[in-house]
Amino acid sequence: MSSSSKRSTVKEKLPFSKNSVLDEKFFARDTRVVARDLIGKIFWVKQSRRFTAARITETEAYRGEDDPASHAGRGKTPRSSIMWGKPGRTYVYFIYGMYEMLNIVTEPEHTPGAVLVRAAEVISGLKSRNQRYQVRDLSGPGKLAKSLKIQMKDSGKPVWGPRFWITDDGVKPELIVETKRIGITKAAHLNWRYYWKDHPSVSRFE
DNA sequence: GAACCGATTGCCT
DNA sequence: GGCAATCGGTTCG
Numbered sequence: 001m002s003s004s005s006k007r008s009t010v011k012e013k014l015p016f017s018k019n020s021v022l023d024e025k026f027f028a029r030d031t032r033v034v035a036r037d038l039i040g041k042i043f044w045v046k047q048s049r050r051f052t053a054a055r056i057t058e059t060e061a062y063r064g065e066d067d068p069a070s071h072a073g074r075g076k077t078p079r080s081s082i083m084w085g086k087p088g089r090t091y092v093y094f095i096y097g098m099y100e101m102l103n104i105v106t107e108p109e110h111t112p113g114a115v116l117v118r119a120a121e122v123i124s125g126l127k128s129r130n131q132r133y134q135v136r137d138l139s140g141p142g143k144l145a146k147s148l149k150i151q152m153k154d155s156g157k158p159v160w161g162p163r164f165w166i167t168d169d170g171v172k173p174e175l176i177v178e179t180k181r182i183g184i185t186k187a188a189h190l191n192w193r194y195y196w197k198d199h200p201s202v203s204r205f206e
Numbered sequence: 207g208a209a210c211c212g213a214t215t216g217c218c219t
Numbered sequence: 220g221g222c223a224a225t226c227g228g229t230t231c232g
Binding site: 060062069070071093095096097098099101103114116118140141142143181182183184185203 | 212213214215
């Protein structure tokens with residue numbers, strides 16, 4: 001009668017419905033549409049058998065050769081070539097000597113594009129008690145990657161497991177604000193940043 | 207090789 | 220608001 005009698009099977013139970021996981025088609029679309037649609041979705045990370053869930057509240061779109069601010073803006077290089085790769089894979093890069101940035105590759109294969117995940121709110125898996133304190137609001141891409149322990153070696157992984165997932169639980173923001181991207185000098189006038197209006201985890205309001 | 211830059215953050219004035 | 224920290228990627232020679 002106790003649950004201990006039927007132990008773990010080969011298949012691992014995921015803390016979300018398989019139907020709610022976004023698939024490759026979701027990411028194989030216009031980068032700006034994907035960036036906007038990702039607001040409110042849940043980003044899952046599995047780290048040493050524990051799951052952390054964070055609701056995405058802020059993103060930015062980075063496109064191809066038509067976007068000078070994008071890593072793809074000067075053509076394919078060893079670092080940026082992943083942006084031409086299959087959609088729905090992570091693109092993690094290192095910047096300013098100390099921060100990693102989490103991006104998701106967009107557009108059909110051979111068309112470059114990626115969405116920078118700039119902010120999120122941890123909604124489950126938050127560490128507490130005797131474990132190390134973890135903040136709830138991941139306000140900014142550097143802090144987000146650091147808190148979720150996302151590193152360069154995570155680059156190229158799909159967002160439908162076994163390390164990352166993105167799910168839709170039906171929760172939607174009342175209003176999504178579109179504004180200028182942050183921290184760039186080229187193509188700074190484009191309103192390709194999207195955030196959940198008034199959400200406390202958003203890095204900056206403009 | 208060497209020099210320069212950057213999709214950030216936190217601390218300082 | 221200004222600016223240093225810090226280092227892989229990119230460009231230049």
